[in-house]
Amino acid sequence: MKISSLLAMLGGALLAAQSWAAPQFIADLDILSFDGTELDANLLVPDSPPPAGGYPTVLFTNSWVLDKHQYLLQAEALAENGYLVMSYSTRGFGQSGGLVDVAGDNSIADVGVLIDWLESNYPVGRLGLAGISYGAGVSLLGAAADPRVDAVAALSGWSDVVEGLYPNDTVNLVWGTLLVNTAFNREPIVDRVWSDLRSGRNIDGVIEFGAARSALGFVDALNANNTAVLLSNNFADYLFKPNSMTDLYTLLDGPKKLLLNPGTHAITETLGGNDGHIWATSFRWFDHHLKGEDNGIDSEPKVDMTVRISNRLEQFEDFPVTQNSSRWYLHPRLTRFNSAGMKESPYSGWRWRNEFHGGADTAAGTGIPLISDALEGFGIPVYTSMAAINGYYAIEYSGPVQWSTLKIRGTPTLDLWIEPSKPEVQLQLHLYDTGPLGLGRLITHAPITLHDAAVGEEQKISVEFFTTSYDVPPGHRVTLAIDTEGAIYQKPADTRYQIRMPYRRGLDSKLTLPHL
Incomplete structure (x- = not known):
C-alpha cells in the first residue's frame, strides 16, 4: 500500500x-x-x-x-x-x-x-x-x-x-395553588400576593407585582x-x-x-x-x-x-391569521327545557328575558383539571352531553347547522347583555362543536367575574375566548353554553344569585367567530 x-x-x-x-x-x-x-x-x-x-x-x-x-x-x-x-x-x-x-x-x-x-x-x-x-x-x-x-x-x-x-378578574385557583405550593423556597411576597388575589384585597398591588x-x-x-x-x-x-x-x-x-x-x-x-x-x-x-x-x-x-x-x-403570514368572521346574535329560549338560538340577524321581537342561577356546576366545563387538558394534545377532546347543560343553572344557544367545514382560527369574542342580581357574579363561557346526536366537543372557553356589578341594571360585558384553531364538521353546530362555575376557577363567596338575559331591539348580544 x-x-x-x-x-x-x-x-x-x-x-x-x-x-x-x-x-x-x-x-x-x-x-x-x-x-x-x-x-x-x-x-x-x-x-x-x-x-x-x-x-x-x-x-x-x-x-x-x-x-x-x-x-x-x-x-x-x-x-x-x-x-x-x-x-x-x-x-x-x-x-x-x-x-x-x-x-x-x-x-x-x-x-x-x-x-x-x-x-x-x-x-x-x-x-x-x-x-x-x-x-x-x-x-x-x-x-x-x-x-x-x-x-x-x-x-x-x-x-x-x-x-x-x-x-377576566377570575382567580385561576387550581393552577395558582399548584404553583405556590410547589415552590418550597419562595420569597414571602409570593404568599402575600396570592393571598391578596384570592381574597380580592390590594388588587392594585397584585397588578404592580x-x-x-x-x-x-x-x-x-x-x-x-x-x-x-x-x-x-x-x-x-x-x-x-x-x-x-x-x-x-x-x-x-x-x-x-x-x-x-x-x-x-x-x-x-x-x-x-x-x-x-x-x-x-x-x-x-x-x-x-x-x-x-x-x-x-x-x-x-x-x-x-x-x-x-x-x-x-x-x-x-401573520396574526391575526384571518380577517373573515361570522357574527351570530343571541335569541331567547322559550322555556328552560328549550335551547336558545344564535342567528345571523339581531333579535327584533317582543321584549323577553331569560334567567339562570348560580349555586351549582353543570356538565359544561373544561373536563378533569390538568388531565383533560393534557389529553387534548394527543387528539382526545373534552366531550359533554349538551342536554345536561341547559336549565335552571345554565343556558345554551345553538348556532345554525354548518353545511361545510367551519374553520375557526383565532380569538372568538362575545358581547353579552346581562342583568345580575348581586354585585359579585361569575360566568363561565364555553363554545362547543355539537353533533347531530347532541354530543359536544369543547372548542374553547373563558371565565369572567364581575366584582362590582350594577345590581338589577342591564349592562354589557365583552369577553375574549381563549385563542383556538378548530374545524367544525359539516352537519354540526356551534353551541354557546353559559353557567356560573368552573372546576379550575375560584367561585364567588356567595353563589346564590341570578343572571337575567334581556332581549329587545337595540340590545344586541352577539358572538363573533374568526374563520378562514
Whole structure:
C-alpha cells in the first residue's frame, strides 16, 4: 500500500472519530451571582474549535419546580451541532440557593451574571435564551434586560402574569395553588400576593407585582435590542393562555415567529408533542439567528398553527391569521327545557328575558383539571352531553347547522347583555362543536367575574375566548353554553344569585367567530 493512501485512510479515520466525539460535559458548576447566591449549572462544550466569532451559545432556564437537568437531551443535540450550552437552576429551585421571586429582579440579574461568566471563560459568539414555562418568562425578561441576547425561544411562557392567574378578574385557583405550593423556597411576597388575589384585597398591588414580571411591559426593550423572538403556546393551556402571547407577538418589531399548538401547559413541549415541530423549529430559529445558517426560516410564514384534534399544521403570514368572521346574535329560549338560538340577524321581537342561577356546576366545563387538558394534545377532546347543560343553572344557544367545514382560527369574542342580581357574579363561557346526536366537543372557553356589578341594571360585558384553531364538521353546530362555575376557577363567596338575559331591539348580544 502506498504511504499516501495509508495517510489518507488514517486522516479519514481521525476525521470520523472527531465528528463522532461527544461534547465535553461539565456536570456541576457553582456560579456566584451578584449577591453571593450560588447558582447550580451544567455546561456542554463542543468538541470542535470555536468559529471566528466565538461559539453560538444557548442558555437554558428551568421550568417551575424543575432544575438544570431538564434540557439534557436538547442541550446535547445543540452541543453536537457546535453550540456552547449552559443549563442552570433558577434561584430557589434545584441545588441553587436563594428564594423563588417569580422572575423578579434577582432572577433577571442572575441571567446577566451567567452571561458574564460564559464570556469570561469561553469564546462566546451570538447568544440565545430558551426555556419552557417559567424558563420562557425568565428568558423573555432576561432578553429585554440584556442587549447581548440575540434570540429567544419562549415555550409555554407568559407575557402577562396577571392574565395567567386572574383572567377576566377570575382567580385561576387550581393552577395558582399548584404553583405556590410547589415552590418550597419562595420569597414571602409570593404568599402575600396570592393571598391578596384570592381574597380580592390590594388588587392594585397584585397588578404592580405582575407588571414588573411581564414581558408585555418590556416590549420596547425587546424591540430596541432587535431580539429575534420565537413564541410557542398551547390552546388548552389554562395557565398561560395564547392570548397574551399573541398580544406580545403583534407588538414585536424585530424577527419573530409564533407557534400555536394543541395540548396543555408545557406538556406538548416536554413530551415532544406536535410531532416534534416545536423543538425542531426552535433549533432552526437558533441555527439562523445564532449560527447564521441560511435555512429559510426567516422567509417562511411567521405563524404556525396546528388544528386541534386533527393535529394538522397550517402556516400563515401573520396574526391575526384571518380577517373573515361570522357574527351570530343571541335569541331567547322559550322555556328552560328549550335551547336558545344564535342567528345571523339581531333579535327584533317582543321584549323577553331569560334567567339562570348560580349555586351549582353543570356538565359544561373544561373536563378533569390538568388531565383533560393534557389529553387534548394527543387528539382526545373534552366531550359533554349538551342536554345536561341547559336549565335552571345554565343556558345554551345553538348556532345554525354548518353545511361545510367551519374553520375557526383565532380569538372568538362575545358581547353579552346581562342583568345580575348581586354585585359579585361569575360566568363561565364555553363554545362547543355539537353533533347531530347532541354530543359536544369543547372548542374553547373563558371565565369572567364581575366584582362590582350594577345590581338589577342591564349592562354589557365583552369577553375574549381563549385563542383556538378548530374545524367544525359539516352537519354540526356551534353551541354557546353559559353557567356560573368552573372546576379550575375560584367561585364567588356567595353563589346564590341570578343572571337575567334581556332581549329587545337595540340590545344586541352577539358572538363573533374568526374563520378562514
